Amino acid sequence: MLYHLALKGWTDIALIERTELTAGSSWHAAGGFHAINNDTVVAALQSYTISMYPKVAEESGVDIGLKLSGGIELASTPERLRWLKAEVAWHEMMGHEGARLMDVDEIVDLVPIVNPDGLTGGLFDPDEGNLDPNGAVYAYAGAARKRGATIITHNRVLGMKRTRAGWELDTEQGPILAEHVVNAAGMWGRKVGNMVGINHPVTPILHHYLVTEDVPEIMAIDWAMPAVTDLEGWTYLQREQNGAVLGVYESNPAHWHPEGAPWDFGAKLLPPDIDRIATELEIGFARFPALASAGIKRWVHGAFAITPDGNPLVGPVRGLPGYWAAAGVMAGYSQGAAVGLAIANWIIDGDPGDDVYAMDVARFGDWAANDDYLLATTYQFYARRFLTTYPHEQLPAGRPLHTTPAYADLKAAGAQFGATWGLEVPQFFAPLDFEHVPSLQRDNAFSHIAREVAAVRSDVGAYETGVYSRYEISGPSAAAWLDNLLAGRIPAVGRMGLTPMLHPKGTLMGDLSVTRLAEDRFWVIGSYYLQEWHQRWFTENLVAGVTIANLSDAWLGFAVSGPRSREVVAALAGQDMSTFRFMDARLVDDMLIARMSLAGELGYELTVPANKQADLWRRLAALDVTPIGDRAIDSLRIEKGFGIWSAEFTQAYTPGETGLNRFIDWDKGDFIGREAALAERARGAARQLVTLDLGDTESDAVGDEPVWLGDRVVGLVTSGSYGHHVGSSLALALVETEVVESGAEVEVSVIGERQPARILTEPAYDPSGSRMRG
Secondary structure: OHHHHHHOOOOOOEEEOOOOOOOOOHHHOOOEEOOOOOOHHHHHHHHHHHHHHHHHHHHHOOOOOOEOOOEEEEEOOHHHHHHHHHHHHHHHHOOOOOOEEEOHHHHHHHOOOOOOOOOOEEEEEOOOEEOOHHHHHHHHHHHHHHOOOEEEOOOOEEEEEEEOOEEEEEEOOEEEEEOOEEEOOHHHHHHHHHOOOOOOOOEEEEEEEEEEOOOHHHHOOOOOOOEEEEOOOOEEEEEEOOEEEEEEOOOOOOEOOOOOOOOOOOOOOOOOOHHHHHHHHHHHHHHOHHHHOOOEEEEEEEEEEEOOOOOOEEEEOOOOOOEEEEEOOOOHHHHHHHHHHHHHHHHHHOOOOOOOHHHEHHHOOHHHHOHHHHHHHHHHHHHOOOOOOOOOOOOOOOOOOEOOOOHHHHHHOOEEEEEEOOEEEEEEEOOOOOOOOOOOOOOOOHHHHHHHHHHHHHOOEEEEHHHEEEEEEEOOOHHHHHHHHEOOOOOOOOEEEEEEEEOOOOOEEEEEEEEEEEOOEEEEEEEHHHHHHHHHHHHHOOOOOOEEEEOOOOEEEEEEEOOOHHHHHHHHHOOOOOOOOOOEEEEEOOEEEEOOOOOOOOEEEEEEEHHHHHHHHHHHHHOOOEEEOHHHHHHHHHHHOOOOEOOOEOOOOOHHHHOHHHHOOOOOOOOOOHHHHHHHHHHOOOEEEEEEEEEOOOOOOOOOOEEEEOOEEEEEEEEEEEEOOOOEEEEEEEEEHHHHHHOOOEEEEEOOEEEEEEEEOOOOOOOOOHHHHO
16 A cells, blocks of 8 residues: 555655554465466456555565466366366456466476376466565565655554544654554554444454475476466465475464454564465375475464455545545455555545455444354355356355345245345245255256246245345435436426436446425335445535435335236225326335336336335235245346346446446536546447357356457356246356447357357347336
């Protein structure tokens, strides 16, 4: 952070270090780095981090021991090799040149100490390597100092508080007044957050690696030996002079001081716990037998900070102006510069510069700092570090944490749950003895999802809307505030509307619905898991005369969709619904009825006080309404070409690209992002969101797969599913406008295999929308 703030021209900045630089996790890190990440934006930022090393080394004059040797991920099963083949496609989509599959002979040629027994192949990534971790830290420090930054060592921060003048820090060397403070405290990040009343979900966890004495077989290698990760063996290897580093991600990890490292802990290690890693170590020595007989120069057993999903906590915190998180950076040598760049951009420019939601501190709420949840999920992430997480796989740690009142009834109806922002959400419904088996291909839930889709298309189904956030916006300035905050038209009383919310630079900040209950009272509906993120944006733009109440857990309900939905809702409401128009919204007793449907059928969203949700479900079930889950909704919405947040809509995309510009009210007055949106409308969007028909395939795209025209990547899949009603594999994708307009046939990489795809100029199902509006 310090370097990137200085790089952008700030000089009145200081790093306050408790002891010496690196005296936490950095000094004992193995120093490896890689560009790939399961989030494409984070992967791009990791590439940025790697690209900065030679520049900072040159600027500082510090040798960082940079070795771009490349790296190989080993596969020991056909399934893992298919997964690596898909990973190659991700590299290609992100522009990483040189990533490729290797056969076993080539792996052994490059790394002769690999035992090939049981291997099926591997993936070579030229952007992997390692460096001297201490050298890298001091290079950044030196470069920052050259640009005017200050570093104060041996000066622990004892406390801090927000005053009218700024942040007042109490330190061992005296008080410091700052406009901004950045919590980059690593293993102490939770404790530093506690100083200002925040309980960040970050905790230390232990990690082992060993360094060998000289190994003759390695001494004989006179080329840059790639690093190796044995994915089925939970181990990683890198050359260390004439020996090797062998690290272990064991299946039974151990936490260490969950509340945060002791204040007096510095450049220290813990005694090795060989028994805990014995199984993985034995596998490692079997894969790299030359190490089994080598002497061990030293054991490294230390701690680093980890979060529930392994990504950092970055960004501003709602209600604490001038406080910034940059904590939990587990993969520091892959992500450090990216975090620094995002924080510097955010502080100085008011925007991180990229879609960093995968690292945003706002992706978690207070629920994530629950000790049981934090320990369970960080344990799970560490233990699964090298395991394949399949499409639609739901991991069990820390669950169930939060449930809706209808949870028990839905579970009794066969709901198989996933979790979003700590809330249990039905994925699909199956017999009570059903056991879900995830797969790279279509899994064993396929027939159950097909049944749910058929119910909605031919009869009626109900989808729990706990996945929605709900905010009541009220007050004398509510209408004017929303009119400026949102790009769409503000509806009349008794009506609702769909609208994008934009950043001043014209990218998306939300796809929301707005219901007007009175002249000065509105409901704004978004995604449940974006609560903290959206509330932060609301707060940053709040004006006098507006009150915001978060009703996300106070009001819950179901979306009822299908040809029979009008009959069902009429029975529930006790009134004729034939004159209830599309996008009408009305309170009937204590139930808000809004006519809309994500499934693309005649449909209604029914919302009631939370204590009445279970009864609402029982009334629906008594009317023979079929329960449906997230995965059926995915199939239904993709058939209709409807996008959702974090797939088709993100803060990296624009309304013109995604088609949300059709909901912009161009004729109203000013609104946030108007100038940028008008500029995009004038020049035209470079990409368009389209539906791709892949036909009859054995597997479906899920998202982030490249779209090819010949040998050129011309787009990316945002989400995919089998279209159970139309009988074809479908995907939504952002594709270059010229390619869309040409009508060219394209290809999509599905699990690394290119599949022909046809660009559809309209939705695959009911393109006129007559079934939804009828």
